[in-house]
Amino acid sequence: MCTMFVYSCTRVLINPLIHSSMPRSISKYFMLVLLLGLACPPAIGQIHILSLGNSITQGETGHISYREPLWNLLQVAGYNVDFVGSMTDLFQCGTTTGFDPDHEGHWGWRVNEILDGDGNLNNCASQTGANVGLSDWLLGYTPDIALIHLGTNDLLHDNQPPADLILEVEQVIATLRADNPQVAIFVATLIPSNSATLNARIANYNPLLPGMVATLNTPNSPVILVDQAAGYNPAVDNYDSYHPGPTGRQKMAQKWFDAIDNHLSPVAFPVAWGEIGLTVDRDRVRLDWQTLRERASRGFRVEHWTTEAPQPRALGFVPSQGDSHTLQEYYFLAGPFPAGKHFFRLRQLDVDGSETVSEVLTADILTTMPTLAAYPQPAGEVLELAWSDARASGRWLITDLAGRAFAQGEISQGNHTLSVPTAQWPSGLYVVRLAFADGNIVQKKVLVGP
Structure with a gap:
């Protein structure tokens, strides 16, 4: 039964603290051996x-x-x-x-x-x-x-x-x-x-x-x-x-x-974590996370700290599904925050009082945000974009209000201008979005057509 048991536990015990720094197959097996001291090899069949x-x-x-x-x-x-x-x-x-x-x-x-x-x-x-x-x-x-x-x-x-x-x-x-x-x-x-x-x-x-x-x-x-x-x-x-x-x-x-x-799954954390991410919109932060399975889970406490104030404090609590064998998705909005480096994590609480914590996520709140200009308005055959103070690389994207992409490309640091042909686009409102690698997002609505 060693092979079957190792398979089941490695599937369940996905800990983002280890998962973030190791290959997935290695991290899951390492976590299993660390907790249970099993001698059998990682045979997944x-x-x-x-x-x-x-x-x-x-x-x-x-x-x-x-x-x-x-x-x-x-x-x-x-x-x-x-x-x-x-x-x-x-x-x-x-x-x-x-x-x-x-x-x-x-x-x-x-x-x-x-x-x-x-x-x-x-x-x-x-x-x-x-x-x-x-x-x-x-x-x-x-x-x-x-x-x-x-x-x-x-x-x-x-x-x-x-x-x-x-x-x-x-x-x-x-x-x-x-x-x-x-x-x-x-x-x-x-x-x-x-x-x-x-x-x-x-x-x-x-x-x-x-x-x-x-x-x-x-x-x-x-x-x-x-x-x-x-x-x-x-x-x-x-x-x-x-x-x-x-x-x-x-x-x-x-x-x-x-x-x-x-x-x-005789030994399992209350949850098996899925993807965990963070996005920054000026001075505000959005955390998104998934669970692959939950067992007797009460919910998630969102914690925050900074280098200057290193003691984590609770920002809020998100109730969980409780018991689930399918993918569940959650989010939490927080802010405004002052400029600087900010740290976040999730503390999952079980109904019996036990807990697990997620990996630590980092957000850089900038003193000045990149600026974005779009002209002319409305745009005819060409939409001119200009942005300044881009402190990180990233991507730009233009979508209609339904989320369909019409143009996109790479962003490098510094000040830039860009000409986007729009003559073949349907008339209407569009969203220009700059997403930087440091998590910051700048966006603006523009009008195309007569």
């Missing part, structure tokens, strides 16, 4: 995930199972995953596109058929022959993670005693461990149906799963209960009596993802 079940896992044309939204969630979160299995098709040989289709979802199969391979076949090219079961399928791949949603057909068609069904699920777990002694196994409670009879049987089976999970769970091969039944409403979430529709598939995918994510 795919995580092989097996979806093991029946029709709820396989899906059919028009009703692809939870596997598609789960794949999307894992991709957005940045996980490098490989779905594995001996099958790629949907029920009755339907095909899928847009995500990794490999799985072991066998329509109509009971748990004993998963074990010994005596279930019905759909005669699809990706399916193996009769009398081929889980141990045979595992010859073709080795999962790091197995997602198990099994037992619905056993209860529906055979009214199998729940205790006997538990024993068969335990055999499935034993088979997975024989292939990979360090496999992480996620066992789901069965989702309810629109059949009162089946629901009564599920109600007798699901309560037995926590005890089985607690008994079989080990540090090397964890067994984790995923409560797929909680919050699932078959009247809304199923498209027929037994199978999840769009909302049901999304709910199942989210439950699987949350469990996988929590397992792969």
Whole structure:
């Protein structure tokens, strides 16, 4: 599990203090070793995930199972995953596109058929022959993670005693461990149906799963209960009596993802930082930052200090999303500030009082700002620009009010004039923007045309 664990932690522990001065791959691994003292090398490989079940896992044309939204969630979160299995098709040989289709979802199969391979076949090219079961399928791949949603057909068609069904699920777990002694196994409670009879049987089976999970769970091969039944409403979430529709598939995918994510990220800062930046507009500053994920985050305190007053002080507080697996963007406006060098950072506060800090950002507030002149007004065939006191290099840009660029170029230090042909431009208002490398921005609206 060393490889999988290192992968997960290096994905999460992105600390801008280290990230700003090291290559990304080195910085993330260094932070992990610094905090955890791990001895294993920075091996970042795919995580092989097996979806093991029946029709709820396989899906059919028009009703692809939870596997598609789960794949999307894992991709957005940045996980490098490989779905594995001996099958790629949907029920009755339907095909899928847009995500990794490999799985072991066998329509109509009971748990004993998963074990010994005596279930019905759909005669699809990706399916193996009769009398081929889980141990045979595992010859073709080795999962790091197995997602198990099994037992619905056993209860529906055979009214199998729940205790006997538990024993068969335990055999499935034993088979997975024989292939990979360090496999992480996620066992789901069965989702309810629109059949009162089946629901009564599920109600007798699901309560037995926590005890089985607690008994079989080990540090090397964890067994984790995923409560797929909680919050699932078959009247809304199923498209027929037994199978999840769009909302049901999304709910199942989210439950699987949350469990996988929590397992792969056992040690994590409250947030994983994304890009952090600062822009200066005369004597004011705007901070922009991103988080790649958040866990129990309360928000961000913006701190400021100068060389003359080196003690950081709080400028304000920005509440955070709290819990998020997707990109979040925030900003904070501050000023006016006197001329000089100013320092800023973000202090992220967790709900339990823990904190992390971002890299330090620097802003140079100038005593005199570069001046920008534009003439004639309105401009006809040519717009003349002139600027002075440019203390840093940068770029100039002219856009319309919708933000479409019409002309741009480089800025060097000093005083400059520039002629910009405008004869072919539509008449209207435009914005001339000078953006300097020291963070200062000067802009002016100009009129082009009669």
